[in-house]
Amino acid sequence: MININAWLSKGVDRYVLYSLHKERSWEDQYYPFRDELSDRSTFYPEPHETDIDINILKDDLSCSFGVFSYPSQIKTGDTFNDQSVGEFCLNKDNPTAPHIILVHGWRMKNLDRMKRVFLKSLTDQGWNVYFPSLPYHYGRKPESSLYSGEFMVSANIPRTLESVRQAVTDLRVLIRWIKNKHNQAPVFLVGVSIGGYITNLTATVEPEINKLVSIFYANRLPHSIWNTIPGKYIKADLEHHGVSYEELSKYWTSIDPSQTTPLISKEKILLLSAKYDQYIDIRDADRLWEAWGRPLRYVYECGHAGIELYKKRIAKDTISFLNSQI
Numbered sequence: 001m002i003n004i005n006a007w008l009s010k011g012v013d014r015y016v017l018y019s020l021h022k023e024r025s026w027e028d029q030y031y032p033f034r035d036e037l038s039d040r041s042t043f044y045p046e047p048h049e050t051d052i053d054i055n056i057l058k059d060d061l062s063c064s065f066g067v068f069s070y071p072s073q074i075k076t077g078d079t080f081n082d083q084s085v086g087e088f089c090l091n092k093d094n095p096t097a098p099h100i101i102l103v104h105g106w107r108m109k110n111l112d113r114m115k116r117v118f119l120k121s122l123t124d125q126g127w128n129v130y131f132p133s134l135p136y137h138y139g140r141k142p143e144s145s146l147y148s149g150e151f152m153v154s155a156n157i158p159r160t161l162e163s164v165r166q167a168v169t170d171l172r173v174l175i176r177w178i179k180n181k182h183n184q185a186p187v188f189l190v191g192v193s194i195g196g197y198i199t200n201l202t203a204t205v206e207p208e209i210n211k212l213v214s215i216f217y218a219n220r221l222p223h224s225i226w227n228t229i230p231g232k233y234i235k236a237d238l239e240h241h242g243v244s245y246e247e248l249s250k251y252w253t254s255i256d257p258s259q260t261t262p263l264i265s266k267e268k269i270l271l272l273s274a275k276y277d278q279y280i281d282i283r284d285a286d287r288l289w290e291a292w293g294r295p296l297r298y299v300y301e302c303g304h305a306g307i308e309l310y311k312k313r314i315a316k317d318t319i320s321f322l323n324s325q326i
Helices: 004-020 112-124 157-181 194-203 221-227 229-240 245-251 282-291 311-323
Strands: 053-059 063-071 083-091 099-103 128-132 187-192 211-215 269-274 296-300
Touching: 004 229, 063 157, 083 112, 083 157, 099 112, 099 157, 099 194, 112 128, 112 187, 112 311, 128 157, 157 187, 157 194, 157 245, 187 194, 194 211, 211 311, 221 229, 221 245, 221 282, 269 282, 269 311, 296 311
Parallel strands: 099 128, 099 187, 187 211, 211 269, 269 296
Antiparallel strands: 053 063, 063 083, 083 128
C-alpha cells in the first residue's frame, strides 16, 4: 500500500529542489585541497574578545529590534563576507532572560522563514533572539556570487573548509560576547538544516552553550553531496575533476560533527529529524544521533518542507525543551 504522507512529503521536497536548482553556479567552483590536514584541536581557534556593534532600529513596548555586526576572526579576503552580521530582538523588561541564537539553512535569501517559525513564539516567552548570517549568505554575499550561499558549500574544497571554520568561530565569538555582556545569562543554540550542522559542530568545541536544538540537521557534508539532491551539481563538479567520496571525506574530517562528541551533556540536546527528508539523508542524521549517545530526538512524519508545514509543532517542541529544567 502506498504511504500517501511519504509520497506527498517527498514530492513537495523534490518540487522545491527543482525550483532551487534553476539558480545554480554558471561555472565550475572546483579548487583542489593543497594544504596539510589540520587536527581539530588547531582547526578551530579560540574565539577572541570582540566588540559587537548593536544598532537599534525599532522599539515596541517589550522589545528592541535591530542589527548587529562585528569583524569575523577568520579572514577569507572578501570584504562582505568578513563582516559577521545579523538581526536581533532584545527583551527590554527581563535582564536575566535567556538568549537564543537561531542559525538559518543553506541558500536562504533572507530571514523570513526563520522568523515565521520562531520569532513570535520566542519573544512571547520574553526571550532575547539573534539571527546571525552564515558566511556568504545574503548580507555577506559577495558581488561576484550569483546567489546566497553559493560560495559557502561548493566544490572549492579549501573554501568550504574555511567557510565552516568561519561560521563556527563567528558563532563562538557571539556566544562569548553575550555571556560577558549579560552576566553569564543562558545561551541556547537553535539551528535549522545546515544551520543545525553548524550548531552541532559548534557544540563540539564551545563549552559555553547551555542547550542545543538541531532541526532537520545535516551531518557529513561529503555524504550529503554524494547522496542527496541538493548536492548533485557539487558532486558532478568534484567527480569531473577526479575527486572521490573517500578523498573528500578525508579532506573534510575536521568538519564532521559525528567524529567527536559535544562538550555539553546529551541531556541538554534535542535533535529533530524529518523521516522523508530529501535534503538530508535520514541515515546520516541517525549516524549523528548514535555517535552522540542517543540524545532526545523526535522524528516527524514529513519532509524537509516540514520546517514550514510543521512550524507550530517545531516551535512548540523547541520551546518546551528549552523551558525544561535540566
